[in-house]
Amino acid sequence: MDMVTRMVSERPVVIFSKSSCSMSHTIKSLLLEFGVNPAIYELDEISKGPEIEQALLRLGRSPVVPAVFIGGKFAGGANEIISLHLQRSLQPMLKNAGAL
Amino acid sequence: MDMVTRMVSERPVVIFSKSSCSMSHTIKSLLLEFGVNPAIYELDEISKGPEIEQALLRLGRSPVVPAVFIGGKFAGGANEIISLHLQRSLQPMLKNAGAL
Numbered sequence: 243m244d245m246v247t248r249m250v251s252e253r254p255v256v257i258f259s260k261s262s263c264s265m266s267h268t269i270k271s272l273l274l275e276f277g278v279n280p281a282i283y284e285l286d287e288i289s290k291g292p293e294i295e296q297a298l299l300r301l302g303r304s305p306v307v308p309a310v311f312i313g314g315k316f317a318g319g320a321n322e323i324i325s326l327h328l329q330r331s332l333q334p335m336l337k338n339a340g341a342l
Numbered sequence: 343m344d345m346v347t348r349m350v351s352e353r354p355v356v357i358f359s360k361s362s363c364s365m366s367h368t369i370k371s372l373l374l375e376f377g378v379n380p381a382i383y384e385l386d387e388i389s390k391g392p393e394i395e396q397a398l399l400r401l402g403r404s405p406v407v408p409a410v411f412i413g414g415k416f417a418g419g420a421n422e423i424i425s426l427h428l429q430r431s432l433q434p435m436l437k438n439a440g441a442l
């Protein structure tokens with residue numbers, strides 16, 4: 243199991259972010275407002291950041307941040323999470339993953 | 343006259359951006375839709391990028407990008423430009439600066 247697969251299966255919601263990125267900030271705030279308690283990895287602040295970034299790029303996630311995993315599966319970047327929210331399907335996804 | 347002051351007086355609209363930043367991309371697209379022809383400086387791609395970034399930080403612009411100057415004066419970052427647009431005051435500003 244590679245590093246990212248292991249990290250995303252540890253919590254119902256996992257967010258890969260950069261602290262200097264306002265789009266990442268927007269997505270983190272949106273998910274926190276639902277009351278979920280995501281694992282947040284700031285790739286520009288943690289020592290394994292560059293390694294995780296490479297792993298995400300290998301998974302085909304480019305550009306890299308924000309990247310949101312729900313229930314161990316890639317749910318999307320900023321555009322996808324905002325669309326899911328507007329279609330009112332984000333809350334059921336979070337519930338099914340046991341995040342709510 | 344410092345470097346940034348000189349750069350922003352050369353064209354009616356000047357945008358400091360980073361090519362890797364989706365918020366910068368949004369603001370560039372918004373201004374291009376008005377039909378203005380801004381000078382765009384991608385600070386992560388040009389050799390003087392770090393020097394310009396330092397000059398913008400010294401002017402008090404933090405976080406740095408996007409930074410929009412209209413008629414030689416600082417008009418704001420993403421939040422300010424979006425608010426000006428929603429208040430319908432962006433178009434008159436662009437007209438007064440001779441950008442439209």
Ligand SMILES: N[C@@H](CCC(=O)N[C@@H](CS)C(=O)NCC(=O)O)C(=O)O
Pocket residue numbers: 260263265266305306307308318319320321322362363364365
């Ligand atoms: N449309 C993408 C935008 C993602 C994006 O552009 N991410 C930028 C930061 S805002 C990025 O990862 N840039 C490369 C980098 O920062 O290393 C989304 O919906 O998430």
Ligand SMILES: N[C@@H](CCC(=O)N[C@@H](CS)C(=O)NCC(=O)O)C(=O)O
Pocket residue numbers: 262263264265360363365366405406407408418419420421422
């Ligand atoms: N709220 C600010 C957001 C600006 C912002 O957070 N900019 C980020 C990139 S999205 C930045 O400059 N981060 C530091 C850097 O990239 O060096 C605005 O309205 O422009």
Ligand code: FES
Pocket residue numbers: 262263264265266362363364365366
């Ligand atoms: S780096 Fe600017 S929005 Fe992400």
